[in-house]
Amino acid sequence: MSPVKNGRVIYNEIPTGYPVPGKTLVYDESQTIDLENEPLNGGILVKVLVLSIDPYLRRKMLDPSIPSFLPAFKVGEPLENSGVATVLRSDHPNYKPGDHVLTSFRDLPFQEYLVIPNPQLRILENKENLSWSAYLGVCGMPGQTAHHAWKEYAGPKIKKGDVVFVTAASGTIVAQLAKADGLKVIASAGSDEKVDYVRSLGVDVAFNYKKVSTREVLQKEGPINFYWDNVGGESLEAALEFAAQKAVFIICGMISNYNTDEPYNVKNLQQLVWREITFNGFLVASLLPKYDDEFYATMPGRVARGEIKYKEHLVKGLENTGQALLDVLRGNNFGKSVIVVSEE
Amino acid sequence: MSPVKNGRVIYNEIPTGYPVPGKTLVYDESQTIDLENEPLNGGILVKVLVLSIDPYLRRKMLDPSIPSFLPAFKVGEPLENSGVATVLRSDHPNYKPGDHVLTSFRDLPFQEYLVIPNPQLRILENKENLSWSAYLGVCGMPGQTAHHAWKEYAGPKIKKGDVVFVTAASGTIVAQLAKADGLKVIASAGSDEKVDYVRSLGVDVAFNYKKVSTREVLQKEGPINFYWDNVGGESLEAALEFAAQKAVFIICGMISNYNTDEPYNVKNLQQLVWREITFNGFLVASLLPKYDDEFYATMPGRVARGEIKYKEHLVKGLENTGQALLDVLRGNNFGKSVIVVSEE
Incomplete structure (x- = not known):
């Protein structure tokens, strides 16, 4: 199989005030990836399904020389945030093709496919059959x-x-x-x-x-x-x-x-x-170690039973990331904003 | 014995900005008291020795119609704050003449003598022989x-x-x-x-x-x-x-x-x-119930042994109260500000 397009969202420049779609964040299709032959070296190849858009992303769009607890994004590199991906190929004993993995807290780049060299990701069993995007919102960060x-x-x-x-x-x-x-x-x-x-x-x-x-x-x-x-x-x-x-x-x-x-x-x-x-x-x-086990044991069930309700704002396509972030920062979205990168 | 002068410091008007000595607080000698015959009605007659000057007094010099956790002083009445007094006469079983009492937290008026009808005051044993003013500072509030x-x-x-x-x-x-x-x-x-x-x-x-x-x-x-x-x-x-x-x-x-x-x-x-x-x-x-017993059991000793040092700024005479408060608010005093009303 020949290489396929691997679309990405590049963090292109440090914004002043609100980020500008197409300027602060630029969608780029210049890269390709060979899904069958890309070397894994002990890692896993994943296809990204959904990515989260959150206000705090703006906080990482600062001059890197300003000291900050949140490390600044690097200009020229893809934006990063939590997401859910599905494993296409695995060279790691803990993961197998078809697994769904959750990468919490800003470690998934905004691109269609990638190799994760040292995966330490939560595997989502999803017995409750929630949508994957729910794991970025009500059951996510x-x-x-x-x-x-x-x-x-x-x-x-x-x-x-x-x-x-x-x-x-x-x-x-x-x-x-x-x-x-x-x-x-x-x-x-x-x-x-x-x-x-x-x-x-x-x-x-x-x-x-x-x-x-x-x-x-x-x-x-x-x-x-x-x-x-x-x-x-x-x-x-x-x-x-x-x-x-x-x-x-x-x-x-x-x-x-x-x-x-x-x-x-x-x-x-x-x-x-x-x-x-x-x-x-x-x-x-800082609170994850204390409460995460209880959370994942109870929250998906509460959501599936309708005890906890939630709203999502699904935005289809990586190319709409810039506008989606702007909408979140301006309060124009309604519900948890999620970029749908690919259907399963 | 004929009545004696009973000097007082009257809160005369609500200040704007810093309080003005002689205007916000006015020293008044118009009242007298008959120390032998003043009726006690179950209370105690005390002679005030020392009174505390603290920044928070300014917070009580507000328009009483403004809601506040600290009730505003009443214009025309004496200023009030913590002090140490000595009992002259007692009609209450818990107190006897010669006892020294500490009135914490703004319940002693700025005047030389007064009857306290329902005394609920800490009796200071003062085995360490500290100055009474120390109980308004390092061993006080x-x-x-x-x-x-x-x-x-x-x-x-x-x-x-x-x-x-x-x-x-x-x-x-x-x-x-x-x-x-x-x-x-x-x-x-x-x-x-x-x-x-x-x-x-x-x-x-x-x-x-x-x-x-x-x-x-x-x-x-x-x-x-x-x-x-x-x-x-x-x-x-x-x-x-x-x-x-x-x-x-x-x-x-x-x-x-x-x-x-x-x-x-x-x-x-x-x-x-x-x-x-x-x-x-x-x-x-709010913290007194939890820590006061330990405090009074240990702090006077630590002070007497010189382990904890302190500085006082003693101001002699009720008539200097207005200036003393202004100095505290402007940061011109050095050490805990205390008005010495009377020697023993």
Whole structure:
């Protein structure tokens, strides 16, 4: 069999502000691969099925000379992120053709085929017959993030009658986890469509933060005992203003700050002291060893039984990666954004 | 015996910005008290010896209609804070004349004599023969604050080789507690004199933040695993910039913000996420039940043996209260500020 096209998404230049499709990220078809004869050297040859698009990718598009916990992408190399692939050929005892493997946490390049030299990947049994994309969302990094951090930081402190405020609620399953734990859930989202969806999940209060003042909602429905922060800025400021004594803030991200040199700076951090608030900044990678086994043993079943619902935004074709990332960063997508690279 | 003068410090009006001596706080000698015949009704008559001056007093000089955890002082009434008093007459079985009592946490008015109707005060045995003012500083609220919060938030997480950065270090014993726990201690203070004192306590790095850039010191001596924040603003921003992964920030106060309507707003809160930082805002009142017994059993002895050193700034006379508070807020005092109301 002759070599086939091996399309890739190249990280072409460091963006200022929002990344520009076709400029920051460029789709490239110049490479080919011989699927039958490509040497494996103890590794596996995989065909990539789905790849995840997440806001934090923007954080890796920085000048590499700026010190950062997240290493910067290298200009000229493919973008990388979590994905699911299927094994075509294997030279490794743990993997066989037809296996489906999950590469969590940014180690799969955005290209159609590749050899993985030292595979250390989770093999997905998928007895529940979920779509592969579900393993990038509700059963992948976003699901782990919500599940692990909610267990770690809220779990031991939940009391009857507690109230949680969840931002970017259509993109996280935290609202559902909190509801299952008996809390009153206040949820914000960035469009009426998202608000309708969040409301359909059974939260107590859902609102469109672009139309309704977060301050006014929290003043009426708070004070809040827990705050799940995905956005930072003015939402965080409002949460500080209407926090209950000893409130717990789980700081998952500050997406409102990622694409601007002049982020909104919170003015009332002093409330931390007066209200005895704890901020827990975290990266889910640190929580994996503690909670992953329980997660993979329970979450696919909860999803298959419909106890935990989720939304996906599937984008077909590697060539649409740039636009998909921009949509995520601008909040234009609805549901977990996934690039469908190939059907099985 | 005829009535004697009973001088008081009246909270006269709500300040904007810094309080103004003689305007915000007014010394008043219009009242008298008959020490032999003042009715006790089951209470005790005390003579006030020493009263504490603390930055947080400014936080209680707000419009009472603004919701606040700390209830606002009432205009026209005496200022209140912790103090030590001696019992002159008692109508209560737990107290006898000559006892010394400590009123912690803002329940003693700034006046020479008063009847306390339902006394629930700690009787100071003072076997170590410390000065009474020591029970307002190193063995009082500031000491409890440092001891209790350091134990609660740093204690379980300290690892060999850890580094702590302590702000306003001449006014807290945290640097000494951290040094005793084996940490490398970086300490900032606001004058060369204070820096010399802090250095004499055996800290590893001491600097005057008004002359030397905190960022540069932390860049060279960090990254920091713990941060003791008394000031907020630019110090907090520098600490975020040079925090180690999973650093613990103990947020005790943000004195740089108390007297201004335009506080410096931290620009890099995102580091909370990338560095997995925890902020622990706290009020020491919540930690008293857990740590007070141990504190009073050990700290006076450590102080008497010279293991823990402290500095006091004694101000003689109730009439100097307004200036003493202003000095504390401007950072012009050196050592724990105490008003000496009366000698024994």
